[in-house]
Every structure is written in structure tokens, then in C-alpha cells.
Amino acid sequence: MTHWFHRNPLKATANVSFNLYGIAASPAANKICNDLRTSRARLLEMFTDVTCTPEIMKNATDSYFSVLQGFIASLDGTTQENKLRFIQNFKWTDTLQGNAASAQQDAVFELVSMGFNVALWHTKYASRLAGKENVTEDEAKVVHKSLKIAAGIFKHLKDAHIPRLITPAEKGRDLEPRVIDAYIVQCQAEAQEVTIARAIELKHNxxxxxxxxxxxxxxxxxxxxxxxxxxxxxxxxxxxxxxxxxxxxxxxxxxxxxxxxxxxxxxxxxxxxxxxxxxxxxxxxxxxxxxxxxxxxxxxxxxxxxxxxxxxxxxxxxxxxxxxxxxxxxxxxxxxxxxxxxxxxxxxxLAEPVAFELPPVSDLCTPEIYATFDLTKGAKDDKAKAKQQDEEVKPLKEPDLKPQKDTGCSIS
Structure with a gap:
């Protein structure tokens, strides 16, 4: 059933170096930037790695999001906006509008865009697993759960984070309510398809x-x-x-x-x-x-x-x-x-979304280290920033999966 489900393409993104030279004024602050760069690169690799499993994806997602939250969550014990939230520019394409990228200098935009891709990956993983010959009962459960996890991520982004964007989502783009809602409901419907196949197989009422x-x-x-x-x-x-x-x-x-x-x-x-x-x-x-x-x-x-x-x-x-x-x-x-x-x-x-929670903020992101980021200095890497803003975002090369022999969606 690999070719039973329609799947929109993954979002693509420009490279982000997190080179905050001058602003990151301590070795610990530089380590946070390095960890952001490496964990982001690893997560992006996982989206197109056919050997990636939900467990590997969760670890890669948690690794990046725990550090990224150091640029979003309040770390100084006040209700003030995190001073690092608007320091880095992020550029992402859209699942419907091809290579036309949107950019925002906002870590929340990065969080919701990357989270959107994680949800989409779970739908693609479910589709690939459902396309195997002789899907076992355990594999069917994973397909079912992956689709509900995806629905839960989409719902969490819509309810908790997208409303925080300073620049509202553009009409017809991934992050606007109509598109997010369609993804949520489609995931629920497809999860119920697994239930129906199971009910038919076992000759339920x-x-x-x-x-x-x-x-x-x-x-x-x-x-x-x-x-x-x-x-x-x-x-x-x-x-x-x-x-x-x-x-x-x-x-x-x-x-x-x-x-x-x-x-x-x-x-x-x-x-x-x-x-x-x-x-x-x-x-x-x-x-x-x-x-x-x-x-x-x-x-x-x-x-x-x-x-x-x-x-x-x-x-x-x-x-x-x-x-x-x-x-x-x-x-x-x-x-x-x-x-x-x-x-x-x-x-x-009936399939309900699995509730999604962000991982805790990384232990690296303490108030003491946070204080060593000095915004008065200004980043020195202006050329790199200008290059990133002009950079064309290339689509992610998704694996070309050949359909396997269809066994009628039976769950053995």
C-alpha cells in the first residue's frame, strides 16, 4: 500500500550555520551554537534516510529541539521574550508551493517548520511500512500509531506555537490553519483505514x-x-x-x-x-x-x-x-x-491524535551561559548571513521507493 496514500513532498530548508561570532562570547555559548548546527544537520539527514525508524527520528528531533528551545524559552526567570529568538534567519519551502521559500528571522518559525517536517516524515514512514508484503499485526500497529503521532504533532504546532509567530502564516502556506487542519484530519482518516482493514480481516460485525x-x-x-x-x-x-x-x-x-x-x-x-x-x-x-x-x-x-x-x-x-x-x-x-x-x-x-510534547530544554541552556550571549556586539559574519538570505533552497531528494506486490492490505 505504498501507493495507496497520497504524500506531499517534504519541506526543504536553507543551510543554517548558527555562526554567532561576537555574540556567543563564551566557550559554552559557542558549544550551544555548534550543537544546534550539528543536531539540525543530523535531523535533516534522517528525513531522507530509508533506515530511519520512529525511535531514531524521536532521538534526532529531541536532540535538536531541546537546544533550539534555548533560543525560544525564557531562561532568565522572567516573562520577557528570549533575547536570542530573533537573531537567526531561517528559510523553508512549502509542501504545496514547491521551491518558493519563506524566510523569517524567528526561532519559533524554525520550530514549527521543522516540526511540520517531522510530522510529514511520520506519514511517509507509515506509507512505506504499509507497502510491505504481508504486513504483520505489529507493523500495522506501528502504521496506525505513526499516523496518530503525525496528527498530534500537527495539532500541537497549530495550537501552541504557530499563534506565537510575529509574522502570521501566509495564505495557502503550510502553517496556515486550513492546510494544517487538512493534514490533521487526513492523518486521522488514514489511521482509521488501518482499523477498517483489520476489522474486515477479522470479520468483525x-x-x-x-x-x-x-x-x-x-x-x-x-x-x-x-x-x-x-x-x-x-x-x-x-x-x-x-x-x-x-x-x-x-x-x-x-x-x-x-x-x-x-x-x-x-x-x-x-x-x-x-x-x-x-x-x-x-x-x-x-x-x-x-x-x-x-x-x-x-x-x-x-x-x-x-x-x-x-x-x-x-x-x-x-x-x-x-x-x-x-x-x-x-x-x-x-x-x-x-x-x-x-x-x-x-x-x-476512531483515531485520535497522540498528544505531542517538546523535550525539556537542554542542560546546556542555563541562565549563566545564556547571559554570555552579548547582543550588543552584533554578529560579525554579515557576508554569510547575506549569502544565506539569497541562497536558493533545493528540494530534499526523497528515496524513490518501488511498489511491492500488493497483498490486499491484509494484516497477518
Whole structure:
């Protein structure tokens, strides 16, 4: 299922040297700058390292963020703004608008931009792991958890840090609420997809599967509606993906709701529910073609080529034929003109974001060492700063992963 999920590209960033010569007026202050430079470089390397695991990513993230907070948190025991917050310039690209970079001289901007990438990495890791042959139960749990961790990071950035930016997020950029909300909801929807696959595999109650599928479809619709006021040049491809997934899970909901109705001897309504499932599935197939043909950022998912997608088409067809046979022999019910309303509420399996917390401020960042940063001196490396501001930000080279044999999203 590597090609089951749409993924926007990682954010790219300009190099940051943290060369605060003249300002960092003690060996301990210089060590903080060196640690910032090396831990940032290591974290950036982890984003494109295929051997990186969630544990390695957490260690690399904590290592950088613990020191970076020495430029953000109040270290002098007062409520005053940290004097180092606005001393370093940071430049980042956008997941939707390509190489058009935004720059802010603000350590909070760095925190939220890097944190955004960490969340995005977790979604990409989940996608890669889900694409393995014969995904084990433990691996499925990691996929599920990674998506909820990503949702939690996005939510934490939106609630706690993005509002602190002195320069508000530009419209249509990663850090504005519409985009962040879409990422949060998509992560929750995809985590629920794992739950649905598991429920189907273990042949859970049809009503539970229908309710989960309906809730998941609603999540995708919510994410799509969140993006509907963005520039279509940047958002159309992403929105097509959200729309096709919404239709796909509505088809699932109507299919399994039809099974529930048949089990309750409501054969006419069951037939109508299966007919609606057939209609949604057909529309999802058409939307898959539109999605593939739509230009825009991000890797192109191929749901219609996946066994998980194809299996649903067969299930709808076979279940509808069964209902029609039973109606012809036993029930003789009239098939309603209107599709049944899906007033389904899942009691189990709904995915909530995993709460994210920043690591504690590094032990290096003490009030005593903080006092040795002398802003009155001014940084001497003005040429390097000017060069960084003019530097073009190159996209991160993400690994080119080949699709593996699809086993139908089964969890063994």
C-alpha cells in the first residue's frame, strides 16, 4: 500500500550555520551554537534516510529541539521574550508551493517548520511500512500509531506555537490553519483505514465496519472542504485524492450497511444500499483517473490498482446479486427509490491524535551561559548571513521507493 496514500513532498530548508561570532562570547555559548548546527544537520539527514525508524527520528528531533528551545524559552526567570529568538534567519519551502521559500528571522518559525517536517516524515514512514508484503499485526500497529503521532504533532504546532509567530502564516502556506487542519484530519482518516482493514480481516460485525467506513469517509470530506478555498493550482491534486477516498469509503459504508439490513430481513433496503455502494464505487474509479491526470505536488497514489480497492468492487457485486436472489425467492420487497440514510456512529476504532510534547530544554541552556550571549556586539559574519538570505533552497531528494506486490492490505 505504498501507493495507496497520497504524500506531499517534504519541506526543504536553507543551510543554517548558527555562526554567532561576537555574540556567543563564551566557550559554552559557542558549544550551544555548534550543537544546534550539528543536531539540525543530523535531523535533516534522517528525513531522507530509508533506515530511519520512529525511535531514531524521536532521538534526532529531541536532540535538536531541546537546544533550539534555548533560543525560544525564557531562561532568565522572567516573562520577557528570549533575547536570542530573533537573531537567526531561517528559510523553508512549502509542501504545496514547491521551491518558493519563506524566510523569517524567528526561532519559533524554525520550530514549527521543522516540526511540520517531522510530522510529514511520520506519514511517509507509515506509507512505506504499509507497502510491505504481508504486513504483520505489529507493523500495522506501528502504521496506525505513526499516523496518530503525525496528527498530534500537527495539532500541537497549530495550537501552541504557530499563534506565537510575529509574522502570521501566509495564505495557502503550510502553517496556515486550513492546510494544517487538512493534514490533521487526513492523518486521522488514514489511521482509521488501518482499523477498517483489520476489522474486515477479522470479520468483525458488519455494522461496526459500516460505521467506521462512514466516519472515515466523513473525515476525508472534511479535509477536502477545508482546502476548497485554496488556490487550485496547488491544491487540486491533493483534493482529488481526498475526494476519491471519501467516495471509496462511502461505498464501503453502503456495502456493509446493506449486509446489516439483509441480516435484519430488510432485503429491499439492502438492495438499495448496495446499489448506492455500486454508484459510489464507480464514481471513485472515475475520480482515480481524474486524480492521476491532475498536475500538482506530491507522489501519485494508485488506489484503483490496489487489491484492497479491487476487492471492494467484487464484494459489492456479489453481495448485491445475493440480495437480489434472496428478494426473488423469499422477501419480494419493493426496492426504495431513495438510498437509506447512513446515521452511523462508530463506538470503537476512531483515531485520535497522540498528544505531542517538546523535550525539556537542554542542560546546556542555563541562565549563566545564556547571559554570555552579548547582543550588543552584533554578529560579525554579515557576508554569510547575506549569502544565506539569497541562497536558493533545493528540494530534499526523497528515496524513490518501488511498489511491492500488493497483498490486499491484509494484516497477518
Amino acid at each position: 458488519a455494522n461496526l465496519i459500516a460505521a467506521l467506513a462512514f466516519e472515515t469517509a466523513n473525515f476525508y470530506q472534511k479535509a477536502d472542504h477545508t482546502l476548497n478555498t485554496l488556490d487550485p493550482d496547488y491544491s487540486s491534486k491533493w483534493r482529488k485524492y481526498l475526494q476519491l477516498k471519501q467516495l471509496f469509503y462511502m461505498a464501503y459504508a453502503y456495502c456493509y450497511h446493506g449486509q446489516t439490513l439483509l441480516a435484519s430481513d430488510k432485503c429491499g433496503e439492502a438492495i438499495r444500499s448496495l446499489q448506492e455502494a455500486e454508484k459510489c464505487y464507480s464514481r471513485a474509479e472515475g475520480m482515480c483517473k481524474e486524480y492521476r491526470q491532475t498536475k500538482g505536488p506530491g507522489s501519485t497514489a494508485k488506489p484503483s490498482e490496489q487489491l484492497f480497492f479491487l476487492k471492494l468492487g467484487g464484494l459489492i457485486k456479489n453481495t448485491l446479486e445475493k440480495c437480489q436472489r434472496e428478494n426473488g425467492f423469499i422477501y419480494f420487497h419493493k426496492v426504495p427509490a431513495e438510498a437509506p440514510s447512513l446515521e452511523l456512529k462508530a463506538s470503537y476504532g
